[in-house]
Structure formats: C-alpha cells, structure tokens
Amino acid sequence: MVARELIAAVLGVGFGLVLIGFPQAFIRSWTAGRRRPDRTGGEYGEDATFDDKWLWAVRGLGVVVALIGLGFGATLYL
Secondary structure: OHHHHHHHHHHHHHHHHHHHHOHHHHHHHHOOOOOOOOOOOOOOOOOOOOOHHHHHHHHHHHHHHHHHHHHHHHHOOO
16 A cells, blocks of 8 residues: 555656656647647748747646645655
8 A cells, every 4th residue: 555655656746847847748749649720831840839828837737746746645654
C-alpha cells in the first residue's frame, strides 16, 4: 500500500514539473494530428506558436498536479 502511494506521489510531482517546465511540448502532443480548417500551411519545419493563455493554463495545471502529488506524499508521513 505504501509503495503505490509513493509511486503516485513521485509521478504526480514529476508530471507536474514537466507541465510547468515544458508547456509547449504538452500542447503540441495534445493537438497532434488536428488541423484547423482555415490553416493554409506554412514553411516546412516551421513551428506553431501558442497563445500565452494556453501556456499559463498548462502551467497552472502543472502546479495543481504537483500539489496533488505532494499531498499523496504527505499522507505517507501523517
């Protein structure tokens, strides 16, 4: 039982830190294969840009996930 909670805590904190540190990678993987109908293309190898509101939303989600992971970790010592 303790091992599962420890794994949940480590994965939660780790995933939260990845979301905080690399929000573009999360958005890019989440939207892979989806194209807007009005997108006309672009130069080969050109990266898409994301609005700041989406980057901050993903960072906020990362903070929440990391806090939940810390909560799981805290239950091991309480």
